[in-house]
Amino acid sequence: MTDVLVIGAGPAGAFAAHRAADLGARTTLVACDEFGGMAANDGPVPVRTLAHAARLVREAGQLGRYGIAADGFRLDYPRLLTRVREVVDDVRTHADLRGSVDGSGVTVHEHAGMTRFVDPYTVETGRGLRLHGDAIIVCTGGVSRRLTVPGAELTHTHSDAWALREVPPSMLVIGAGATGVQVASIFAAFGSRVQLFQTGPRILPSEDEGVSAVVAEAFRERGMVVRENLDAIESFDRTPDGVRTHFSRDGVSDTTEAALVVVAVGWTADTAALDLAAAGVETDGRGFVRVDAYQRTSVPHIFAAGDVTGRLMLVPQAAQSGFVAATNAVRGPELPLWDQVSPVGSFTDPEYAGVGLTETKARQEHDVIVATVRFGAAARPIIDGRTTGFCKLLVDRSTERILGCHVVGERAVETTQVAAVAMTARMRVKDLARIPLSFPTYSAIVGRAAYVAARRLDPAPTGHPYEPPC
Template identity: 80%
Template sequence: MTDVLVIGAGPAGAFAAHRAADLGARTTLVAREEFGGMAANDGPVPVRTLAHAARLVREARQLERYGITADGFGLGYGRLLVRVREVVHDIGTHSALRGRIDGLGVTVHERAGTARFVDPHTIETSRGLRLHGEKIILCTGGVSRPLTVPGAELTRTHSDAWALREVPPSMLVIGAGATGVQVASIFTAFGSRVQLFQVGPRILPSEDEDVSAVMAEAFRERGMVVRERLDAVKSFEKTPDGVRMRFSQDGAPDSAEAALVVVAVGWTADTAGLDLPAAGVQTDERGFVAVDAFQRTSVPHIFAAGDLTGRLMLVPQAAQSGFVAATNAVRGPSLPLWDQVSPIGSFTDPEYAQVGLTETEARREGDVIVATVGLDEATRSIIDDRTTGFCKLIVDRAGHQIVGCHVVGERAVETIQVAAVAMTARMRAEDLARIPLSFPTYAAVVGRAAYIAIRRLDMEAGASQHEPV
């Protein structure tokens, strides 16, 4: 019997296996398919590669504006997919984490198939592997939540979209959260006629309201049809040229048709094959595996980490929870999952990113000041002719602590890291404003917003002590 048996080799499982072995436990890691899980093979790595191609397409359209003559360009989607596979392979081959796991003596079973519990200490996989573990850590991730309406079998998921052999002439994307807008944005850049649908008042409902508004406007300017405030999706039906969706909006029936329909209405735990009742593991009301602060499930020797638990479902947070689960599996319940500043963003056009509270949340919790800088007044974005967007910094009025930051625009995901580091370090806005960030850069817009916030606070206090940066 192995000391720690880890099921799933995505970020949560990989970090769990590494941590357990590093603490001296005999560790086995079981992957349904390849090492790396969704993040490496169906998530951020291939998606970011496609998003980079979309960026290159956009930049190619700027060549003439900068005096560069080109004889035209086109997208060879088949060649792009070859590049995606190359990137996935290279990252898997050169993964430092995989090398460290092997170096620690972890037994790794790749392409083992779906695992299921036989009893609380034993699992079998669909490809015939049978393993026993004194402690077990579940890291099987999540899957797209399906729509339960007539004809839903005619739709596809984001995974299907990334696996297309050619760019569809038209596409309906149902669900305008992070996954949906990323699919819609990338395929708009590739030339698809995309319609994006959201049940609810605005796209990106978990983002700051100004982010949602600017992103919707930018998408429309790029030729995407954005439809918000749907009442409900009713059904799907096959047509000679694709799929028709029937829905209602403002109480009236309506329909839309495209060659392909992608549903991105949420994410749920991938537990279908695990047979959790055989081990006594309980799920919560949303279907995610219930865990305590130590990542323990309802069965004391079984832990869970990553998307399976329904907590913030991002790669860094999955890795963190895997580390915590493994620590407690080996040492006993001693390390609770800690709160941390968590920057979030997406590689759309334009990009958007956030860290901390939205403006609405911040005003609900306390007295704040909000400073916003438009990218149309920022030097680097003017140079690059990428002036859509803004940086919004939210500062606590009393202590001058930064409580939130939201960025829309070119390199937003990189830019937000500056605010995240400042918040983690508990820097006050004046401390951030004094940092001489390189010029001209996109990141400098965060420092500019901090300076504006402090100037306003000084004016309120009847003094001005901070020089511009």
């Protein structure tokens, strides 16, 4: 007998299974493929590995500036993919979470094949397993959304891009959200001639407008073709050297060609094989599983967590929702998913990251102080030869609380965590400014921005120990 059956072994499913077992429930975790889900096998882990290789390529180009003689280098892409697989295997095998799941007594079925509901309490897997759960938590994640235009079968997803045997001479990436810009940036560093298409007015549409502008400019300076404000992608057809894309902009039809076309236009719930109707589970208008604040679906004993719900689709948030779903599956609806400070970012060149409100949204509801420090005026980026970018803090004038932080530049993703911690602790910006952050570091740039904001709040402060360098 199983008290809690978890479907899917990504971050949401793994945390849900561990939490349920930790609360004393007899727990079974069933995975279609490998433990770790998309995050470990097709998402942040392999992507970050490729992005690290792209960083090494970029840094190798700076060796001469630092007096280091190099006889040249070349990218061995098959060897890089071997390294990606090594990293994925190491993370999957040695990650603390896997050990915690195994150590808590969870029964784990990997490579079980696609799982479908037989009835509200029973599922069957592609491998023939028939499993029952008094409570069930659906954590099947998401899949790339595909275009539905003529010739769309000639295009690829980001997953296909990671599995290439060689770097294509040219690439068109359609969709300039987080996934699209990562694919474009990585393969541009590897030597592909990259075009990046966006139907909206700017790339990275969910980020601060300043972030979008600086990243787009940096991409163009590196030779990437960035086209925004497209009307539509109309069709694709095969050419001797790749794929021709038909599109329109400002009412005018045009075409472009590339050896490979990657579509990154969004993410949808991976529920096609589940037969949710057999369990009575409802989805919303976008096809995601509908859940309440306790992660309950329309069926009280069935819960859902992670990307399958369509909420902020990031690893930490998926893990938190899995924890909440499991808690309520075992104890009943007692723990709602809490509001959270959620930093986001991407390992592009340059990196970008943000947490909290964008400047546009902040100004709609607050009297905002904006403090910006350029990377070209900070010691560590100058030392590293990586001066593109900025750090922007948004502060509410009346409460002195940080509303948002947006960073473009080297180590932006990690730098933004400083602001995220300060926001979670509800620190006043002048308190952050007083912390003597190490010098020269990227984190110190956040401290410098906090000092600039604090001085604008109080031009003649008392009790300020020093003006922090950055």
